[in-house]
Amino acid sequence: MRRFQLQRHEDVTGVSGTGIVAEGVEFSTGKVVLQWLTETSSVVIWGSIEDAIKVHGHGGLTELVWVDKDNFNEFTA
Secondary structure, three states, X not given: OEEEEEEEOOOOOOOOOXXXXXXXXXXXXXXXXXXXXXXXXXXXXEOOHHHHHHHHOHHHOXXXXXXXXXXXXXXXX
16 A cells, blocks of 8 residues: 655645645555545545546646655555
């Protein structure tokens, strides 16, 4: 899994503000968990990073910034 942040450059809705507005994790399966850092916080599960950005990217006004730049680590039980 690898971590990321959503950095909003312009808040078109007036709800979440600007700067780092959410933290997330992308799992090796492609599923994504996103936690909002806003006053009204929530946790959302997405089927893919593309789906999350489609809704929250606001046409490029919100940037996905990878915290973990490495590829996924394989898990062996």
